[in-house]
Amino acid sequence: MEALISILIGLLTACGVYLVLRARTFPVVMGLTLLSYGVNLFLFATGRLTIGQPAVIDAQAPGYADPLPQALVLTAIVISFAMTAFVIMLSLKARAELGNDHVDGHADEEGRA
C-alpha cells in the first residue's frame, strides 16, 4: 500500500508541476488542482497508513489512527477549494480583460503555447 500511495502522490504532483508550467491559464488551474490533490493525499499519509484503527478513544482498541492529519487535510481541502475557485474567477477576468488566455496576456504567441 505504501508503494501505491507514494506512486500516486508522485504522479499527481508531477502532472501538477508540468501543467502549472504551461502557458495557458486553463492548464495552470488544472495543475494547481492536481498539486492540491497530491498534497492532500500526502498530508493524509503523514499519520502513517493504518487500516481499521479507531481515531477516537476506545478502551478495547489495539491502537489508534492518527487523527491530526485528518484535521489538517480537511483544512487544506477547504483552503485549496476556495483558492481554486478564486483562481478560476481570476483567469476568466484575465481572459476578458486581456483578450486571451495566455498567462502573460500576450496574444502574439497564439498557437505556439
Place this chain on the structure above:
Amino acid sequence: MSHLVILPLLLPLLAGALLLLVRRALPLTVRRRLNLVAVLAQVGVALALLLAVADGSVLTYQLGDWPAPYGIVLVADRLSAWMVLLTALLALFALLYAIRGTDAGSRHFQPLFQLQLFGLCGAFLTGDLFNLFVFFEVLLLASYGLLLHGGGAERTRAGLHFVVVNLVGSTLFLFAAGTLYGVTGTLNMADLAGKLAALGPDELGLARAGALLLFAVFALKAALFPLYLWLPTAYAATSAPVAALFAVMTKVGIYAILRIQTLWFGDGAGELAGLLDPWLLPLALVTMALGSLGALASTTLRIQIGYLVLVSIGVLLTAIALGDRDSIAAALYYLVHTTLATGAFYLLAEGIARRRGAAGDRLIDAPTMPHAGQVGTLFFIAAILVAGLPPFSGFLGKLMVLRAALDDPAMAWILAVVLTSGLLGIVALARSGSLLLLRAGPGEPPAATPGRAELLPATALLALCIGLTLGAGPLSAFTQATAEQLLVPEHYVETVLGGDMEAHAR
C-alpha cells in the same frame, strides 16, 4: 493567561466581519471612520503588547485552553510584538492614504484591509506551524483582493502571476509541514525545536528535506533570489496604499526565516544546527546585487522601488545569516526602517504619477508638476532613506549590519556587495529624481491637480523614519534585547511547553 495576546487577532477579525456586514447599510464615510478607529485601536493594542513583553517575558495563549503541544498556541515575545506594532503603524498610514479616495471603487476594500491585518498579525503571533500556514492563506487571500482592487488589465495580469506563484508556494508549505509532522509527530514550533534536535540518523534526511522545503516557501514570501520575480511587477501594478501595506508582507517571510533559524537551527539544534547557513548568505548577496541592477534598469519609478525592496531584503537576510546578537539586532532595526521608508515611497510615487499627467511614473520627461518643491523635498528625503545615506535611519541600519559583518570570514564579499549595491541604488535614485523633478519636457499636464493633503501620509511615514533616527539609541537597545532573547530559544520553548499559563519573567 493573558488575553492581550489574542487581542491583535480578534480586533481586526471582528472589525473586518463588522465592515463586511455593514458594507451596504452604512455610507462610505462612516465605514471609513470605523476602519480608522479599528486600526487606531490596533496600534494601541500592539503598543500594549510590546510593553507587556518588553521585560523579556514570553506570553502564551492557549486557544480553547488545550495545553501545548496538543492545542494551538499563540506566543508573543519581543520579536512578535515588534512586528505586530510595525504592521499596525504601517497600516494606519496606508489607510489614511486609502480613505482619500483609493477605497471608493469596491465595498470590500475595508473588510479586506482588516482581514489582511488579521492574517499578518496572526502569522507573527502563532506558535504552531500549521496555524502559520492558515494565517499565510488568510493574508494572501486578503492580499489577492487588495492587489486587484481598482481593476485594470495591468493589475489583472500582475495579479494572476502573484496568485499562481503563491498558490504553488502554499502547496510547498503543506508538503513541508506534512514532512516535518511525519518525522516528529508535532506541529508546535517550540516542540518541534526539541524534537528536531533529538532526531535519530534515520530520520535526519527527511527532516532536512522538510526544513529546506519550508525555507524555500519562506524565501518565496520574502522574495529571495531566485524566487523574487513576482515582486516588482505585482507591487508596481497595484494601488499605492496597498503597495505600501505590502511592504510589510515580504517581512512575514523574513520573520519566519529568522524564527526558524534561531529556534530550530541555532547552536543547540544537534545535527540540524546551521542547516540554512550555506544558503542564506549567498542568496542574500545575489538578491542584493540583482536588486540594485534592476533598480538601475527600471523604466518606471514604482518598478524601481520594487527592486530597491529586493536590495533591502538582501541586506536583512545578510544580517540574519551572520546570526550573532549584533547582526540580528541590526536586522530588526533596519527592518522597521525599510518597511516604513518603502511604504512612504510607494505613497509618494503615486502622488508623483498623478501630478505628471500622461507620463505617470515612467522615467521620461514631462511638464513641470504642481507642488514640485514639496514633492521634490519628500522625494529627496525618501531617496536618502532608501539608499541608506547619512544622516538618516537607513544609514544607521546599514552601518550596524556592516559593523556586525567585520568579524565574519565572508566580510570582503559582504562589504563589497552591500556598498556597491548602495552606490548603484544612489545612482538609480539620482537618475530618476532628476528625470522626474528637474527636467521639464513637452506633454499634457494633468487635468486635475491633486491637493497637497494627499502627500500628508507619506510625509508622516518619512517623519516616523526620522524619528527612528532620533530614537536609535533606545530602539537599538530594544532590538539588542530581542536578539538576545532569540539566541536563547530555551526560554521560549520552556514557556510554551511549560503548561504554566502565567507569563514567565526571566
